[in-house]
Amino acid sequence: MRVSFPNFSNIHVVIKAVARKLGVSEGELVVPPPTTQKTLDLGVKYSPVEACLPFKLTLGNLIEACEMGADTLIQARGTGICRLGYYAKVQEQILSDLGYNARFLTYDVSRNKLVGMFSLMRNLKGANWFRDIPALHFGMSKLFSLDRIDKAVRHTRAVEGERGVANQIYKEAIASIDGAENGREVKRLTRKYVGRLNSVARDPRARPVRIGVTGEIYVVLEPFANMDLEMEMGKLGVQVERTLSLSRWVKYSLFLNPLGIDEWKDVRKAAMPYLKRDVGGDGWESVGEKVFHSREYDGLVHVAPFTCMPEIVAENIMPSTKEDLPVLSLVFDEQMGKQGMITRLEAFVDLLKFRRRSREKHENFSGC
């Protein structure tokens, strides 16, 4: 058996950690190469033209993994009202048409998530609770660590005196966490890198604007899919805020949702005057995020893959909410050019700075 999976943010670090503790040998795990233009070209070439970007990119990852000899592929599936439910079946068929007879191990992201996680592990190496629980725990510790560091990076980029320092530290952090052998080491490295990021020399003139990023989870979290959106925002002096993260998803979906705790309760409640039901994917939450954070953020960037129905619904509702928070909608597909995205971001950030200056002037004037 040679098992592989599609790339998604830093998930490779977590899967490697769990696999190592399960006893999956290096030869049995095929880590797909980083997502590149080649991955996208492969995905676009073999996908139905109307498929959403996450489908195309993950198909490209799986083809590259099969080219490296993978014969067992892990893929997500769901029972929600969007296309995710079809991903694994359609991709399996496409790969078979291409001559790769890979076995798919699917993970249902809609229900029985903890049970599903253990059954995935059982499919890989047979059941053994004494091995599986610590393996999962170790993987989770790396995931939480990376998200903590990621948050610190998003804040440091906005104020660093020398551009690129935070990114360099982040790169080192990912490699170090990837190599960590046990939970204690992961904790130590987390403290070390968060500390380093917090002590990066600041630009004394920096006055970052706070912008939230929301939308479809894959495009929000996968830097290749969103063309390094957060990094580009950091270069413009933006402090990026984001509710979505893989560690939050895991914490709630695996452990707290089964206890009746809903992480999106307040956000969905905020969306209620404008959208009263789930529209699939993350569409409901996107509307709620605009309303919920309208007093907290200076602006919101809403990202969506082209043809993503849930986010099209959200995008069309956002302009009509009474909460006054400027929103920049960015739609990603294989035709999108990075320079176009940067130009729109620059204009958006200028607008927000202008709004802030006007507000401050008005406040000073009223205070006289």
Ligand code: SF4
């Ligand atoms: S949420 Fe949108 S992009 Fe994601 S699978 Fe569903 S339709 Fe595709």
